[in-house]
Amino acid sequence: MTTRRFRLDDLVGRMVRDAEGRSVGRIYDMRAEERNGELAIVEYHVGSAALLERVGLSMLRLIGLHRITPCKVPWDRLDISDPDHPVLRS
Amino acid sequence: MHVIRELLDMQIVDRDDEHVGRVDGIVAELRNGEPPVVVSLELGFVTIARRIHRGLEAVAERMHKRWSVRRSARYRIPWSDVMEVNTHHVRIDVRAEETVAFDWER
Numbered sequence: 001m002t003t004r005r006f007r008l009d010d011l012v013g014r015m016v017r018d019a020e021g022r023s024v025g026r027i028y029d030m031r032a033e034e035r036n037g038e039l040a041i042v043e044y045h046v047g048s049a050a051l052l053e054r055v056g057l058s059m060l061r062l063i064g065l066h067r068i069t070p071c072k073v074p075w076d077r078l079d080i081s082d083p084d085h086p087v088l089r090s
Numbered sequence: 091m092h093v094i095r096e097l098l099d100m101q102i103v104d105r106d107d108e109h110v111g112r113v114d115g116i117v118a119e120l121r122n123g124e125p126p127v128v129v130s131l132e133l134g135f136v137t138i139a140r141r142i143h144r145g146l147e148a149v150a151e152r153m154h155k156r157w158s159v160r161r162s163a164r165y166r167i168p169w170s171d172v173m174e175v176n177t178h179h180v181r182i183d184v185r186a187e188e189t190v191a192f193d194w195e196r
Contacts, residue, residue, distance in 0.1 A: 005129065008116040009141055012094055029094045032128065039128040039169055041093065041118065054095050075125040 006083045008041070016046050016078065018088045025071060027086065028054050044078050044086075045070040091175065093128070101179045102133070102167070108186035114138050117166065131172070131180070134164040165189060 008030065016024040025047030032039045045053065050070035079087040091097065093116065102110040115132035135158075139150035154163040167182055174181040 002122055004120045005117055006120060006126075007132075007140075008093060008118045008126075008128070009098060029092050032091050032093045035125075035127075037170070039091070039093075040125040041127070042125055045092075054092075080120065080126070 004081075006080070010083045011044075011080065011086065014084065014086055016044075016073070016086045016088055019090050024088050025050070028070070031072075041075055043075060044073045046073055047071045096177075097131075097175060097180065100175070102131070103179045103181050104184055104186040104189075105173070105181065106185070110182065110184075110186045110189055111165075113180060115141065115164075128169050130166040130168050132164055132166050134162075136163040 011027050011030070014027050016027060018024055027044050027046055028050035029045040030041050031043045031045065032041050034040075047070055053070050073088065077089050079089055098113055098116060100113045102113060104110055111133040113131045114134060114137040116128055117130045117132055118126045119129045120126050136147055136150040136154060139146035151163055167184065171183045172180060173183050
């Protein structure tokens with residue numbers, strides 16, 4: 001099995017593009033789960049809604065939004081072999 | 091857990107509630123056919139510099155070599171040493187005094 005290390009914070013703010021090069025949105029957060037004693041990244045939160053989610057609920061209420069749902073991309077649908085240029089798999 | 095919102099920049103404390111520093115970076119491992127896993131938390135001025143701008147990382151490294159009293163520019167805490175993550179801090183199973191973060195205190 002080949003492994004490679006990278007920094008998760010390098011992914012934050014990176015633009016995700018689809019296979020045709022169209023912009024999907026920027027990565028602002030990612031969700032992780034404990035699996036066999038390891039913390040595995042299971043999905044990436046993409047787009048402006050993800051940014052608002054990171055800002056927090058109190059700020060959202062201030063601008064009149066009560067609930068927003070970020071675009072959640074499962075780990076296996078995002079190619080991060082080049083963390084500077086994440087690509088959405090079709 | 092939301093990794094960026096709930097882990098990055100979080101205060102790190104040791105098992106005796108002594109402050110160690112903040113989570114300045116998170117290192118993950120990419121494996122074929124498996125989800126990426128968090129392998130370590132990273133602390134240090136060089137890591138913060140990299141987050142601001144990649145070019146600043148080399149500048150910070152040079153500053154560290156010239157002036158720093160710390161043994162290493164970065165201090166990595168393996169994920170296996172993380173005991174607890176809550177809304178206030180990340181608790182690690184290491185004594186703060188034994189870490190590079192405490193080189194300033196010696």
